[in-house]
Amino acid sequence: MIEVTEFHKAFADQVAVRGLSFCVEPGELLAIIGPNGAGKTTTMRAMAGIISASRGRLSIGGFDVEGDPIAAKSRLAFVPDDAPVFHDLTVEEHLSFYASVYRVSDAHSKAVALLKQFELTSKVRTPASNLSRGMRQKLAICCAYLHDPRAILVDEPLTGLDPQGIRVFKRSLQERAARGAAVVISSHMLAMVEDLCTHVLILAGGAQRFFGPVDQLRSSYDHVDAAAGLEEIYFAATAP
Amino acid sequence: MTTTAFHPAILRLLRLQGRGRGRRMWGRFCQTRRLVLSAVACVLTVVWLGNAAMTIWFRESASPETLRALLSLGLVLYAGWHFAKAAFFRPESPLDWTPVERELLVAMPLSPRDLIAYQLASITLTTLLKAALFTLLLLPDLRSVPLGLIGVLLVMTTLEMLRMAIDIVTWGMSRSAFLAYRTAVVAGLVVGGFAVGDAIVREATFGSRINVGEGLLQRLLDILVQLNASAFGYAALPFQPFLDLILADTLTATEMGRAGTALATMTGLAAAVIGLYTAITRRVVLREKRNYRTKSEASDSFAGSTQAEAGSALGAVFGLRLRRIPCWGGAGAMAWRQLVGARRHWGNLLTAMIAPAAIAWIPVFVIADAAIAFLATTGTLAFYTFLLLPTALRFDFRRDLDRLATLKCLPITPPAAVLGQMLAPLLIVTLFQIGVLAFAIVVLALPLHHLCTAMLVLIPLNVLVFALDNLIFLLYPYRVQQEGLEIFFRTMLTFTGKGLLFTAALTAMAGWGLVAASLTDGISNTTGIALDAHAVFAGGLVAGSSFLAALALYGLCRTYGKLNPIEDLPQ
Numbered sequence: 005m006i007e008v009t010e011f012h013k014a015f016a017d018q019v020a021v022r023g024l025s026f027c028v029e030p031g032e033l034l035a036i037i038g039p040n041g042a043g044k045t046t047t048m049r050a051m052a053g054i055i056s057a058s059r060g061r062l063s064i065g066g067f068d069v070e071g072d073p074i075a076a077k078s079r080l081a082f083v084p085d086d087a088p089v090f091h092d093l094t095v096e097e098h099l100s101f102y103a104s105v106y107r108v109s110d111a112h113s114k115a116v117a118l119l120k121q122f123e124l125t126s127k128v129r130t131p132a133s134n135l136s137r138g139m140r141q142k143l144a145i146c147c148a149y150l151h152d153p154r155a156i157l158v159d160e161p162l163t164g165l166d167p168q169g170i171r172v173f174k175r176s177l178q179e180r181a182a183r184g185a186a187v188v189i190s191s192h193m194l195a196m197v198e199d200l201c202t203h204v205l206i207l208a209g210g211a212q213r214f215f216g217p218v219d220q221l222r223s224s225y226d227h228v229d230a231a232a233g234l235e236e237i238y239f240a241a242t243a244p
Numbered sequence: 245m246t247t248t249a250f251h252p253a254i255l256r257l258l259r260l261q262g263r264g265r266g267r268r269m270w271g272r273f274c275q276t277r278r279l280v281l282s283a284v285a286c287v288l289t290v291v292w293l294g295n296a297a298m299t300i301w302f303r304e305s306a307s308p309e310t311l312r313a314l315l316s317l318g319l320v321l322y323a324g325w326h327f328a329k330a331a332f333f334r335p336e337s338p339l340d341w342t343p344v345e346r347e348l349l350v351a352m353p354l355s356p357r358d359l360i361a362y363q364l365a366s367i368t369l370t371t372l373l374k375a376a377l378f379t380l381l382l383l384p385d386l387r388s389v390p391l392g393l394i395g396v397l398l399v400m401t402t403l404e405m406l407r408m409a410i411d412i413v414t415w416g417m418s419r420s421a422f423l424a425y426r427t428a429v430v431a432g433l434v435v436g437g438f439a440v441g442d443a444i445v446r447e448a449t450f451g452s453r454i455n456v457g458e459g460l461l462q463r464l465l466d467i468l469v470q471l472n473a474s475a476f477g478y479a480a481l482p483f484q485p486f487l488d489l490i491l492a493d494t495l496t497a498t499e500m501g502r503a504g505t506a507l508a509t510m511t512g513l514a515a516a517v518i519g520l521y522t523a524i525t526r527r528v529v530l531r532e533k534r535n536y537r538t539k540s541e542a543s544d545s546f547a548g549s550t551q552a553e554a555g556s557a558l559g560a561v562f563g564l565r566l567r568r569i570p571c572w573g574g575a576g577a578m579a580w581r582q583l584v585g586a587r588r589h590w591g592n593l594l595t596a597m598i599a600p601a602a603i604a605w606i607p608v609f610v611i612a613d614a615a616i617a618f619l620a621t622t623g624t625l626a627f628y629t630f631l632l633l634p635t636a637l638r639f640d641f642r643r644d645l646d647r648l649a650t651l652k653c654l655p656i657t658p659p660a661a662v663l664g665q666m667l668a669p670l671l672i673v674t675l676f677q678i679g680v681l682a683f684a685i686v687v688l689a690l691p692l693h694h695l696c697t698a699m700l701v702l703i704p705l706n707v708l709v710f711a712l713d714n715l716i717f718l719l720y721p722y723r724v725q726q727e728g729l730e731i732f733f734r735t736m737l738t739f740t741g742k743g744l745l746f747t748a749a750l751t752a753m754a755g756w757g758l759v760a761a762s763l764t765d766g767i768s769n770t771t772g773i774a775l776d777a778h779a780v781f782a783g784g785l786v787a788g789s790s791f792l793a794a795l796a797l798y799g800l801c802r803t804y805g806k807l808n809p810i811e812d813l814p815q
Contacts, residue, residue: 015810046810052653055808077655088650092585096564104569104577105654112566119564128564131588 005186038207081148085160106151313472316480331429332591395490416524574656578664596636711796
């Protein structure tokens with residue numbers, strides 16, 4: 005569903021990502037982890053079609069992100085960490101906008117369900133500028149889910165969410181994966197990654213250190229204790 | 245407690261910020277992808293300076309009465325603008341800060357005096373530069389340049405402080421008080437407008453309409469002098485010490501006294517602003533406590549019932565209404581979104597459009613020949629659209645700096661995105677122009693086809709102007725609310741560039757007029773078919789402006805398509 009082949013990205017003279025290749029099939033949840041500046045957000049943004057690749061190919065549902073961006077983006081939802089909302093629009097106006105852009109059929113019933121799920125029913129007429137950070141994050145998630153994307157990209161998804169919101173969001177990701185969506189999460193919260201994801205991609209200094217199922221992770225690092233948690237493995241994998 | 249006049253950290257912060265700003269401006273100026281624009285900026289700077297020099301050398305000096313009238317009415321208008329702006333666009337915070345400044349500075353152990361000092365110091369350099377440039381332009385009229393510069397600087401700083409005071413007061417008003425203020429301002433504007441119109445019409449010397457070539461500019465200046473001499477002149481009384489200083493001959497004891505008075509006025513206003521800020525922030529806090537107490541007393545179980553009330557209100561409110569927005573490949577949704585934004589800022593829109601409408605209608609009441617009056621109204625409108633309206637109508641890419649990444653990841657092609665983003669301002673400006681011209685048509689009793697022809701030319705012009713503004717923005721993005729030197733330079737250069745383009749367009753139009761006349765004559769003589777030179781001229785005008793508009797749109801689509809929201813945008 006999501007396929008990244010030999011992805012490189014350079015900003016001016018600085019190479020942010022080099023030679024990344026991985027694939028996320030429907031039903032899989034991939035976590036991208038790595039230290040600050042490892043290239044996680046750059047990779048997410050390239051998959052979302054926001055920035056172009058310096059080299060390599062990225063595709064969503066078989067559609068090349070650069071060659072056929074509209075088809076690729078129509079199957080994709082991207083939730084960045086800073087919850088980008090349109091300050092002039094209310095919650096329901098946001099949903100109207102996204103329903104129109106993605107041509108969502110039965111948008112009303114889907115919107116009602118999402119608003120109830122993320123506890124935004126009392127805020128439908130509230131301008132986004134008056135929402136708290138957590139609520140803006142919830143709104144961004146509702147907008148992203150509205151068109152039932154086949155590929156979901158979330159960058160630091162739990163920022164600002166309350167415990168109830170975190171639980172609902174994690175469950176929603178698992179449900180959508182179970183229904184055939186391919187999910188990519190970029191996060192520093194290793195406990196959540198361990199709890200939620202089926203696959204892990206570890207990046208350090210723009211290079212790929214590990215990619216594969218979570219189960220294989222421990223066996224890949226012989227020198228790490230067999231009972232070690234993801235945190236120990238992470239430090240071992242990202243050590244210079 | 246600080247022992248010096250202002251907290252030393254404020255001064256250090258301002259110095260470091262100034263240095264950082266300089267580094268950033270220079271860094272951006274030298275960026276490879278912006279080299280062309282930077283080169284254009286250099287050329288425009290030279291043009292501006294040349295133009296200023298020529299204005300200074302070749303312009304006849306204005307008479308003292310005319311200069312005094314222009315300055316007093318200009319200052320009154322500028323001060324009035326601050327009052328009106330606050331009435332239609334209520335400040336969200338007492339001081340005009342960026343969110344970062346608000347969060348960092350307010351949390352620091354700084355007194356209101358320090359905060360106001362920071363605010364004043366941040367605008368000082370820009371004010372100083374503005375005052376110097378304005379004085380430069382007034383060189384042919386000033387009798388003592390140093391006194392003129394001091395006067396201009398003092399009056400500009402005073403006006404800045406007046407703006408700060410208005411912002412603080414309107415921010416701190418209760419809802420009812422603010423509505424009363426807004427009503428008073430609207431009433432004042434209406435009454436003032438009618439009174440000015442009435443005064444002009446009542447004057448025997450200005451009662452009759454004039455013919456073109458009779459010195460329209462001189463007549464307008466005479467009207468301003470007359471207005472300043474009438475009761476309207478009293479409105480400029482608070483500015484008299486500054487005006488006297490600007491218009492003074494030499495530095496005498498009297499002038500020194502005047503300078504002292506002006507300085508005292510300014511210092512007094514600064515103290516008043518500090519006092520206002522302290523008092524009003526305290527008042528807002530007290531009001532909140534009082535309101536909360538009143539509500540609690542009204543209902544014993546106020547605190548406990550809030551949750552339940554919210555819950556019951558929720559049941560009543562939650563009736564989701566999703567609008568059916570036409571998609572048009574995403575353009576419809578984008579345009580709808582911008583129109584919703586425009587609706588929420590109707591006060592700003594109204595403020596931005598009242599003045600140009602009034603100015604565009606002046607020829608209707610002043611010029612005798614109806615067709616010429618209509619042409620002058622259309623020209624004024626075109627000029628205003630070209631020069632100023634794009635700044636007031638930013639319901640396009642220019643207010644989406646922080647959302648460009650979001651827009652880019654939507655499944656919308658660049659042409660559809662551009663169309664969607666541009667539609668709202670184009671629709672608003674076109675409706676505005678139709679309204680203004682329709683009024684002129686009715687008053688001048690002209691046939692409707694004049695309006696249609698004017699709009700045929702104005703619509704492609706609107707597309708061209710807004711596409712150019714957006715193109716420059718995407719090539720050189722900046723924050724809309726950003727203030728300071730960088731924006732001042734940018735605005736000055738943009739206006740110079742636009743002025744040059746407008747002049748070039750007028751020259752091209754005149755040239756095309758000659759070509760169209762000889763072309764139709766030639767064709768008529770050769771083929772014997774009678775062609776209407778006016779129709780050929782108008783057709784060429786529409787075709788030419790449409791071609792340029794299409795070119796600008798194409799450039800905008802390409803630039804948006806290539807835009808990298810991570811590298812290209814200021815953080």
